[in-house]
Amino acid sequence: MNSPDDLSTPPAAAAKAARPTGRRLALAAVALAAAGAGALFSARRLALDEPDTTGLWDRSFPAPDGSALALATLRGRPLLVNFWATWCPPCVEELPLLSSFYNENKANGWQLIGLAVDKPEPVARFLAKSPVSFPVALAGLEGVELTRALGNAAGGLPFSVLFDATGQLRDRKLGQLHARDLAAWRDRLGRS
Structure with missing residues (x-):
């Protein structure tokens, strides 16, 4: 008759069983590579390239009112x-914050414009229901290319660009703005 001690696994066998097999190592390597690729893709998707503002100040955009x-x-x-x-849900969500920022800072020389990467009809309908206090113009699909020229490699929205009083690009953000972003930018550029 076997005793319980005879049925237990010897220490050497237990250590061998605890070691990953070739298949487990391969799966772990694939998982690690996939995680790394995902992180790299995410970082690249949110990365901002070197901006090109050549000809920016020569541009003109139609406003919804013609x-x-x-x-x-x-x-x-x-x-x-x-x-x-x-x-764009995050775009729409940040518009009231931008309106408030504009109202609070326009007397101090700040300007804010919204360039809609959209068709005229949806923008006009949207603004009729949810007006904003700052000027809006229509960039259409050309707006995506303009964001790319300004360093938004992914062409994602919302995308915000800050210029100082001399017209120099000072900061950019891909993604929804928050009050802390606007406060930091206001503090950085101060009053005009």
Whole structure:
């Protein structure tokens, strides 16, 4: 008759069983590689490339009311440009914050424009239901290329760009703005 001690696994066999097999090592390596690739993709998706502002101040965009918004007229004071779309939930969510920021800081020389990467009809309908206090212009699909020129490699929205009073690009953010972002930018550029 066997005793319980005779049925137990010897220490050497237990150690061998605890070691990963070739298959487990291969699966772990694949999982690690996939995680690394995912992290790299995410970092690249949110990465900002070197901006090119060549010709930026020569651009003009139609406004929903039919007038034109020439960027050249906005030089000389701090300017926040926000690229957004009606079909972009984080874009729509940040618009009231941007309106408040504009209302609080326009007397101090700040300017803010929203460039809608959208068609005229949805923008007009959206603004009729949810007006904003700052000027909005229509960038359409050209707006995606403009965001890429400004360093937004992914062309994602929302995308915001901060210019100082001299027209120099000072900061950018891909993704939804928060009050702390706007406060930091205001503090960085101060009052005009």
